[in-house]
Amino acid sequence: MSTHYPFAEIEPRWQQYWEAHATFRAEDPPTDRPKFYCLDMYPYPSGDGLHVGHVEGYAASDIVSRYQRMRGFNVMHPTGWDAFGLPAEQHAIRTGVHPAITTAKAITNFRRQMKRVGLSYDWEREIDTTDPDYYRWTQWIFLKLFERGLAEVAEAPVNWCPELGTVLANEEVKDGKSEVGGYDVVRRPMRQWVLKITAYADRLLEDLALVDWPHSTLLMQQEWIGRSIGADVDFALEGIHGNLRIFTTRPDTLFGATYMVLAPEHPLVPALTRPEHRAEVEAYREATARKSDLQRAEQTKEKTGVFTGSHAINPVNDERLPIWIADYVMMGYGTGAIMAVPGHDQRDWEFARAFDLPIREVVSGGDITQEAYVDLERGVAVNSRTPDGSFSIDGLRAAEAIETITAWLERLGRGRRAVNYKLRDWLFSRQRYWGEPFPILWEDGAPVALPEQYLPVRLPETTEFRPRSTGEEPVSPLAALTDWVNTTDPVSGRPARRETNTMPQWAGSCWYYLRFLDPKNPRRLVDPQRERYWMPVDLYIGGAEHAVLHLLYARFWHKVLYDIGVASTPEPFMKLVHQGIILAEDGRKMSKRWDNVVNPDEVIDRYGADALRVYEMFMGPLEAMKPWSTRSVEGITRFLDRVWRLLVDEDGAASRALTDETADPATERLMQRTVKKVTEDIEALKFNTAIAQMMVCVNELTKLERRPRAVLERLVLVLSPFAPHLGEELWRRLGHAESLAREPWPTWDPALVVEDTVTVAVQVNGKLRATLELPRDTGQEAAREAALTDERLRKYLDGATLKKVVYVPNKLLNLVVAPR
RNA sequence: GCGAGAGUGGCGGAACUGGCAGACGCGCCGGAUUUAGGAUCCGGUGGGGAAACUCGUGGGGGUUCAAAUCCCCCCUCUCGCACCA
Numbered sequence: 054m055s056t057h058y059p060f061a062e063i064e065p066r067w068q069q070y071w072e073a074h075a076t077f078r079a080e081d082p083p084t085d086r087p088k089f090y091c092l093d094m095y096p097y098p099s100g101d102g103l104h105v106g107h108v109e110g111y112a113a114s115d116i117v118s119r120y121q122r123m124r125g126f127n128v129m130h131p132t133g134w135d136a137f138g139l140p141a142e143q144h145a146i147r148t149g150v151h152p153a154i155t156t157a158k159a160i161t162n163f164r165r166q167m168k169r170v171g172l173s174y175d176w177e178r179e180i181d182t183t184d185p186d187y188y189r190w191t192q193w194i195f196l197k198l199f200e201r202g203l204a205e206v207a208e209a210p211v212n213w214c215p216e217l218g219t220v221l222a223n224e225e226v227k228d229g230k231s232e233v234g235g236y237d238v239v240r241r242p243m244r245q246w247v248l249k250i251t252a253y254a255d256r257l258l259e260d261l262a263l264v265d266w267p268h269s270t271l272l273m274q275q276e277w278i279g280r281s282i283g284a285d286v287d288f289a290l291e292g293i294h295g296n297l298r299i300f301t302t303r304p305d306t307l308f309g310a311t312y313m314v315l316a317p318e319h320p321l322v323p324a325l326t327r328p329e330h331r332a333e334v335e336a337y338r339e340a341t342a343r344k345s346d347l348q349r350a351e352q353t354k355e356k357t358g359v360f361t362g363s364h365a366i367n368p369v370n371d372e373r374l375p376i377w378i379a380d381y382v383m384m385g386y387g388t389g390a391i392m393a394v395p396g397h398d399q400r401d402w403e404f405a406r407a408f409d410l411p412i413r414e415v416v417s418g419g420d421i422t423q424e425a426y427v428d429l430e431r432g433v434a435v436n437s438r439t440p441d442g443s444f445s446i447d448g449l450r451a452a453e454a455i456e457t458i459t460a461w462l463e464r465l466g467r468g469r470r471a472v473n474y475k476l477r478d479w480l481f482s483r484q485r486y487w488g489e490p491f492p493i494l495w496e497d498g499a500p501v502a503l504p505e506q507y508l509p510v511r512l513p514e515t516t517e518f519r520p521r522s523t524g525e526e527p528v529s530p531l532a533a534l535t536d537w538v539n540t541t542d543p544v545s546g547r548p549a550r551r552e553t554n555t556m557p558q559w560a561g562s563c564w565y566y567l568r569f570l571d572p573k574n575p576r577r578l579v580d581p582q583r584e585r586y587w588m589p590v591d592l593y594i595g596g597a598e599h600a601v602l603h604l605l606y607a608r609f610w611h612k613v614l615y616d617i618g619v620a621s622t623p624e625p626f627m628k629l630v631h632q633g634i635i636l637a638e639d640g641r642k643m644s645k646r647w648d649n650v651v652n653p654d655e656v657i658d659r660y661g662a663d664a665l666r667v668y669e670m671f672m673g674p675l676e677a678m679k680p681w682s683t684r685s686v687e688g689i690t691r692f693l694d695r696v697w698r699l700l701v702d703e704d705g706a707a708s709r710a711l712t713d714e715t716a717d718p719a720t721e722r723l724m725q726r727t728v729k730k731v732t733e734d735i736e737a738l739k740f741n742t743a744i745a746q747m748m749v750c751v752n753e754l755t756k757l758e759r760r761p762r763a764v765l766e767r768l769v770l771v772l773s774p775f776a777p778h779l780g781e782e783l784w785r786r787l788g789h790a791e792s793l794a795r796e797p798w799p800t801w802d803p804a805l806v807v808e809d810t811v812t813v814a815v816q817v818n819g820k821l822r823a824t825l826e827l828p829r830d831t832g833q834e835a836a837r838e839a840a841l842t843d844e845r846l847r848k849y850l851d852g853a854t855l856k857k858v859v860y861v862p863n864k865l866l867n868l869v870v871a872p873r
Numbered sequence: 874g875c876g877a878g879a880g881u882g883g884c885g886g887a888a889c890u891g892g893c894a895g896a897c898g899c900g901c902c903g904g905a906u907u908u909a910g911g912a913u914c915c916g917g918u919g920g921g922g923a924a925a926c927u928c929g930u931g932g933g934g935g936u937u938c939a940a941a942u943c944c945c946c947c948c949u950c951u952c953g954c955a956c957c958a
Contacts, residue, residue, distance in 0.1 A: 056912055228955090269877055273953060276876075281957075301958060314958090356956085379956095386957045393958090400956055475957055597952080671898070673886055678951075682885065688898050694913095742887070745897035752897095755914095814893040819939045821893055859938050865892045869938050 057690055058697035060661030064778040068168055076794050077122075077173040079129045081570075082586040089126040090587050091118045092566055092626070094595025094603070095133045095180075098159035099140055103166040104643070105651045105669065105681065106596075110632040112666040113675050113740065114594045115172045119774035120735050122173075123798040129587055130173055131569035133180035134160050138558045139217075139233050142487040145518040152487045152518070156183060166653060171662045171777050173794070178572045182561030183487075187568065189509030190578045191560050192492040194610060197617055199493070199502050203249045204481065206500060210318070210385060211480055213241045213527070218520030219484040220245055220527060222557060223477050224277075224602045243527060246482040246491070246554065250609045254278050254474045256623075257608055266629040267676070270600040277601045279475025284459045286392065286468040288313065288365040291373065293324055297365050300387035300473055303397065304462065305446060305454035308437040309415035310392040311405065313365050313376045314358065316384040317341040325376055327362025334359055334378060341380045356381055356404040367392075368467040369458075370440055379404060387473050397432075399425040416451070479606065481557060486518045486530040488555030494542055495550045504544060510551070513537040529553040562603055563610040566590055566625060578619055589622040597631035604629070630738060635669070636680040643681075651681050663776035664690045670740035670775060693779055695751050696772065700765060700783050707786060708760065716761040722808070723753055724764045725801040731771045732798070740775070747772055762787065767799040815840050816867040817849040825866075833860040840866055 071077060080086065093114050096107055118130040134156075141152035141159075160181065167174070180187055198204040212221040216236035220243065225232045250257075258278045261271050283302035290297055297313065315322055317338045326334045337359045358379030365374050374392070381400055382391055395405035395412040402425040405412050412421055417435045419426025426432060429451040437454070438445035444461055446454040462468030482491070490510045492503040503510065513534050521528040531553040532538060542549040564578075570587045571579040607625060614620040636642060637649035644650065656665045668689040673679045702708050716724065727750040734743035750768060754760060766787055773780025773793055784793040808829060813836060815823045823845040827836060837858055840846055846868075853870035860866050 269953075272877060276954065279954095279957065283958085299958080303958080381956045381958095383957070391958045398958065400958075403956095473957080600953080671885090677879090677886090679885070682899070685885070685899050691913095692898085698913095741885095742897080745887075748897055812893080816893085816939070819937090824893065857938060859892085861892055865939085867892080867938050 056694070057661075058694055058701070058779070060663060060693075060778065061658075063782045064169075064171065064657075064662050067778045067781045068171060070781070070792065071173070071794075072168075072176070074792065075177070076792055077118075077128075077130065077175050078177060079131075079175045080127050082582050084127060084586075086125070086127040088129065088587055089118075089121040090129040090566075090590045090592075091121065092130075092569075092590045092593045093132055094593070094599060095135050095562070095565065096163060097135045097138050097140075098156060098163045100144065100155065100159050101645075102159075102162050103170075103653050105653055105656070105665075106632070106635050106643075108170055108653050108665060109635055109669045109675070110594045110596070111167070111170065111172050112669055113630075113632060113738065114592065115170075115666075115777075116670065116735060116740060116774040117592055117738070118173050119777060119794065120798065122794055123770070123774075123796060125797070129569065130175060131178040131180075131572075132167065132172070132174045133178075133565060133569070134163070134182065135558075135562050135565070136160065136181055136183040137488050137561055139485075139487075142485060142518055145487070149516060151514075151516075153183065169657055169662055170653065170666065173777070178569045180565060180568050180572050182489075182565065183512075185509040185511050186573075186575070188489045188561065190568065191489050191556065191564070192508050192510060193505060193578060194564060194614070195489075195556070195560075196492055196502050196505060196508075198248060198613060199500075201613070201617075203252060203613065204246060205249070206244055207247045207478070208242055208244050209247060209478070209480070210240045211243045211245055212238045213243065214238045215522075218522040218527070220480060220482065222480045222559075224605075225557075245480055245527075248479040248481045248609075250479045250606075251474055251476055253609050253612050254280065254476050256612055257476075257605065260608075260612075260624055263624050264627055264629065266626075267597075267631060270597070270604070270629065270631070273600045274605060277476060277605065281473045281475075283471060283473070284455075284462065284468050285388070285471040286368065286462060288368060288374070288392070290325070291364040291366060293363070295321075297321065297376070297390055298388045299390045299392050300471055301392060303394065303451075303455070304458050304468065305434055305437070305449075305451055306394040306397045306415050307367070307369050307392065307458060309394040309396045309413045310367055310372075310374060311395060311411045311413055312393045313374050314382045314391050314393050314401075314404070315361075315376065315378050316382045316389040317378045317380055318384040319378070319389045321390075322361065322378055325361045325363040330360060330362040334361055337378060344380075356400070356407045358404065358408065368462070368465070369444075375410075377404075377408075385477060386475065395425065396421045397425050397427055399427070401425070479609070481560075482554035483557050484520045484522055484527045484529040485555050486512075486515065488512075488557065489560055490531070490555055491552040493552040494540065495552060496542060496545075496547060500552065501542065501549065507543055512555075529555065531555070559603060559606045563607045564614065566607075567614070567620065578614075581619075581621075584619070585621050588620065589624060590626045591628060593626040593629045594632060595629075596634075600631070630676065632675050633673075633677040633679060635672070636678060638681050638683065640680050651683075656686065660686050660690050661693075661778075663779045664693055667693065667744060667775050671744045673741055675738055675740065692748055692751065693776060695755055696768070696776075696779065696783070699751065699754055699760060699768075700786060710758060710760045711762055711765070712759040713762055714759060716764045720754070720757065720761065720764055722805060723750055724767055725805045728767060728771055728799045729801040729806055732801075735774070744775065747775075769793070770796060770799050811863040813863065814865045815843070815846060816865065817846065818869055819867060822846055822849055830862060833858065833862075833866075836860055836866050837868075840868060 091114050093111055118128050122128045136156045141155045144155050145152045212226045214221055214231045214236050217231060221231055226238050229238055231238055258280055281302050284304040285298055285300050287296040287298050358377045361376045363376045365376055367374055393401040395401040396414045397416055414421050415436050416426055416432035418428055418432045432451055434446045434449050434454045437447050446457050459470055490512055492508055492510050494501045515534055518530055520530055538551050540549055540551055567579045570583045574580060611620055611625040615623055639649055641647055664686055668686045700708050727746050730746040731743045769780055769783045780793060810826050811829050813825045813827050814821055815825055823843055825839050856871050857869035
């Protein structure tokens with residue numbers, strides 16, 4: 054039989070208590086209490102149920118929430134469901150079951166599981182992105198974007214996934230495959246809704262300075278935005294009218310241009326292609342168009358391209374430069390055309406080598422017969438003067454040369470300073486059923502916004518969820534619902550057709566953190582007083598897989614909401630932490646395929662929710678990837694059992710060792726140190742070492758014959774955020790009628806945490822030879838005397854001369870002696 | 874290829890601004906109690922060595938009285954980007 058404490062009885066009982074007493078209800082303003090907004094990335098309610106990886110992040114934020122409540126903060130700790138998405142839709146396509154049904158079932162299961170873990174959410178604020186009362190505000194934000202010209206229909210090269218029958222955002226494509234499903238993705242020009250996130254590129258980049266986020270995530274966002282500063286330069290074209298505009302970050306190398314390259318898709322290509330090259334150029338363009346991004350990327354080693362037969366004129370020296378097309382230049386960046394400077398750009402160098410084009414040195418310092426020389430710090434411009442000698446940058450270093458030549462181009466009207474971004478506008482429409490409909494009507498080929506009072510535009514019922522796209526034409530499943538599609542403009546009374554695309558998965562999660570603050574408001578997205586009180590989110594915990602996608606999109610929407618006065622802070626999430634991935638016991642990723650997935654329900658059945666929480670927090674640093682170990686869960690139950698037995702005897706009665714006497718100084722000091730360590734570690738999210746300290750404390754307390762109540766109470770309080778059910782139960786058994794959820798967090802006295810005597814390591818020539826017990830803050834003289842008279846050190850010191858003494862008070866004494 | 878992070882006992886992991894390497898837990902070894910234990914309690918547990926000692930934080934150099942920690946070179950792993958002009 055088991056000797057575990059009765060978690061199976063305790064845990065549901067306290068969960069009911071919390072629910073019945075609305076223990077974790079957040080208090081909306083007006084209030085004088087300081088707030089703390091602690092947010093989890095809310096889950097997608099998949100049919101697989103909660104994963105131990107969810108529990109890791111949720112337990113961490115729950116510990117912080119419970120801790121902050123005890124410190125007197127008014128804590129906002131909500132959750133909900135990011136419920137639009139592909140898995141439910143794919144399931145619907147396979148089975149014919151409506152995604153709303155699948156989703157409702159999954160939500161019921163998730164909610165049950167999350168309550169079972171004992172998470173201190175304010176469940177009255179639960180939201181569901183598929184609820185029309187929620188998505189009417191998602192649509193409302195879209196209307197604001199549309200009004201401000203930030204949402205438009207554009208003909209643009211898009212990522213088309215024939216298998217999924219839908220287009221995808223750049224961020225949803227990995228290595229030329231769809232992130233969901235791993236299907237081939239090809240680039241094609243199509244008319245689709247795009248959101249002009251590029252208009253916010255600068256602010257998205259610069260405001261990263263305002264947030265406390267992981268270094269790697271900041272870098273990923275910076276790289277994704279990818280700002281480059283340089284110049285646009287116009288090259289005249291020989292034989293045809295107009296200019297060829299290029300972007301370069303190295304205008305100082307303009308004298309080194311020996312050819313030009315256009316992306317194969319560049320609109321000037323047909324006009325520039327001479328008849329004798331037409332066949333070759335057409336063949337190359339078609340071959341490029343057929344390639345997926347993956348195939349195009351695979352061929353990074355070998356440069357390919359064809360000559361168009363035309364020439365451009367270099368504005369700085371009137372040289373004739375042959376114009377090529379090559380797929381190493383992309384239409385999506387800059388102007389889709391470059392000047393090639395093979396001496397100082399490795400890609401151009403490789404292309405020039407492959408096609409025997411001239412390589413010219415205009416920056417000295419390298420050996421351009423071996424590779425392109427690109428050193429911006431040391432290189433000095435050479436061979437860079439106009440034929441008539443009126444202008445030269447020879448002798449200048451890159452920074453100065455760039456500045457000088459850009460100013461000169463501006464005066465000539467042949468170029469100007471320019472900034473480019475890797476960030477593309479956000480492709481926002483999907484040919485899917487299970488998403489938010491657009492609040493848009495089409496009349497005479499133009500999109501018309503539905504006025505606000507006609508929201509929400511409800512997702513219509515259907516039984517056919519499959520995209521109706523042919524290989525060529527993307528068609529949403531909604532297009533088949535002609536009764537829904539054909540409608541009347543409520544303003545003009547004219548016939549209109551509804552937009553049949555839906556919004557992408559990310560839309561609902563771009564602003565959900567605002568709706569928690571006022572989840573039932575029928576008139577506003579969020580009440581301004583509430584928004585000003587609660588925002589920004591103080592701590593946001595979630596997976597690193599959202600480092601660019603969700604976190605960039607949400608920041609973009611937030612800034613738009615800030616601009617229209619709905620949000621009061623420039624950034625939504627002040628501190629961000631990613632929990633690490635939990636691997637299976639075998640060291641692989643948990644996967645149904647390997648049959649190594651740990652189910653939280655089973656762990657709770659066997660060991661209890663508190664054991665699951667404490668174990669996951671004890672595994673290692675929150676942000677680290679770490680393997681599951683069921684043995685170690687058992688170790689945690691041993692620890693929790695020991696805590697239980699500190700207070701409860703085997704017969705279930707209060708421990709007979711309990712005493713109201715004051716603690717002896719050593720026990721009091723131990724408790725003081727434990728409170729200090731646990732407090733500081735929770736603040737730093739170092740839960741593993743906080744738990745280790747509590748284990749040390751419990752191990753010591755176990756040895757005592759008399760256990761002072763005043764010490765045990767503090768132990769229960771500091772343990773309670775980690776193991777809340779056990780905490781509440783023991784608090785009750787210590788004679789308290791109320792929940793400990795708002796009991797003041799224990800404090801410590803800095804004077805009481807220090808020991809009277811300290812162990813000082815004594816080294817001789819840097820090697821540890823002994824340790825000395827010395828009174829705290831012993832001076833160097835006294836410490837040295839103690840060492841010199843110590844028997845253990847005699848043999849190292851006898852006959853040697855003391856050359857130097859290094860003393861770190863209360864830590865270490867190093868005696869440096871000369872050899873005998 | 875570029876960028877970021879990380880390599881510490883049999884395992885997960887500790888170690889403040891350089892200052893006793895291995896906290897805490899798992900596992901293992903021994904003991905106590907027990908009809909028994911896969912329960913509980915006590916003790917031990919980096920390697921070598923009988924010991925004195927000695928070697929040890931991916932590898933190799935260096936700085937320092939003192940290096941897991943700082944510097945240089947190299948190796949491995951994880952993540953991100955992947956012709957961005």
